[in-house]
Amino acid sequence: MQTVRQLPALREAVAAFRAAGERVALVPTMGALHDGHLALVEAAKRAATRVIVSIFVNPKQFGPNEDLAKYPRKELADSRMLSTAGADLLWLPPVEVMYPEGFETTVSVAGVSQVLDGAARPGHFDGVATVVTKLFNQVQPDVALFGEKDWQQLQVIRRLVADLDLPVEILGVPTYRDDDGLALSSRNAYLIAEERARAVALPRALGFAERAIAKGDDPEGALAQARETLAAAGFEVDYVALADAETLGDPVAGRPMRLLGAARIGGTRLIDNIPVTTNEHG
Template sequence: MQTVRQLADLREAIAAYRKAGERVALVPTMGALHAGHMALVEAAKRAADRVVVSIFVNPKQFGPNEDFSQYPRKELADSTMLSKAGVDLLWLPPVEVMYPEGFATNVSVSGVSETLDGAARPGHFDGVATVVSKLFNQVRPDTALFGEKDFQQLAVVRRMASDLDMGIDVVGVVTQRDDDGLALSSRNAYLMPEDRARAVALPRALGAAARTIEDGGDAQAALAQARDALAAAGFAVDYVELVDAETLGAPEKDRPGRLLAAARIGTTRLIDNIAVNLNKYG
């Protein structure tokens, strides 16, 4: 696996892939890799001839009171994991390469950014869209793979790539979970043992609400029950909402739905989501 930290070296490597007529897949990450990230890598290997993984802890998507300085950084372990998985190139840019002195551009995606995590974390999705647009321009992949766990992020990136005619196939990969159902996340490492045991209430509450809605039950009552279940487990709930899976707007009967939640247990904020069949909705 080739590891590069400077843009000129990255462009030289990508140019060689293109000269050989090879298809390129990008997996953007912030490191602290786990089985969820490796599922993205495996999907990328199936989709392209060459797999590029980026690791960059993006300061622009962290709020002033969030965990940027504490976010886990495991460069050596991550690099070893990616090399063993058959990744071709690891893109490890320093902050000064991504955001050189005088950097002044902000990318904002309206319509899918303002609600849910956008409301709870103002500016977060501008930071996501800005860094992903830079990664797309740097690597110029044919396809890019993102986990469905960050479902709103996936919607933001898809809208941006479409609106800006980037010509990149943005692919969502199903959420990877522990045996008890908790979605894999780099932030799970923050959980104290007792909080980890209680955290399983998050996927269970979403699952129960989804079953009620799919059976034609009252959606608002199901959402309220999910919030109550999370509170009873010790969570401070940011939101539990049912939305249209494409627009993230109001759900409609016979369209794909998505149930999304964010809640904090102890000092750790967790997010999760599941698909919901809305054939009996309303």
């Protein structure tokens, strides 16, 4: 596996892939890799002949009181995992390469980015849209893969690509979970043992709510019960919401819906989401 940190070397490597007629996939990450990221790499290997993984802890998507400084960084371990997994190239740009002196541009996606996590974390999705646009321009992939755990992020990126006519196919990969149902996340490393044991309340609360809605119970009652369940487990709830799966606005009859939740336990903010199996409510 090649590891490159400067843009000319990246472009040279990608040009060689292109010259050989190969299809290029990109898996953007912030490192601290786990089996969920490796599932993205495996999906990328099925979708393309060359797999590029980027690791960049993007300062522009962290708020002023968020965890940029302590976000886990495991460059050596990540590199070994990716090499074993069969990635072809690791794009590992330093901050000064991604955001050179004088950098002034922000990419903003309205609508889908302004609710839920967008409301709870102002500016977050501007940072995501900006760095993803840069990564797409740097790597120029045929296809890019993102985990469905960050469902709102995935929809923001789909909107970005559609609106700007970017020539990249976006593939979502189902959420990878521990045996007890907790979605894998780099931030799970923050959880102490007692918090980790209680964290499973998040996927379970969403699951109970989804089943209630699917059988015809009042959605608002199901959402309220999920919030109460999380509060009883020691969570501070940011939101539990039923939304249109694409726009993340209010559900619309006949369109796919998604149930999404975000809550804090101790000092750790967890997010999760699941599809809703009925379109009767909206």
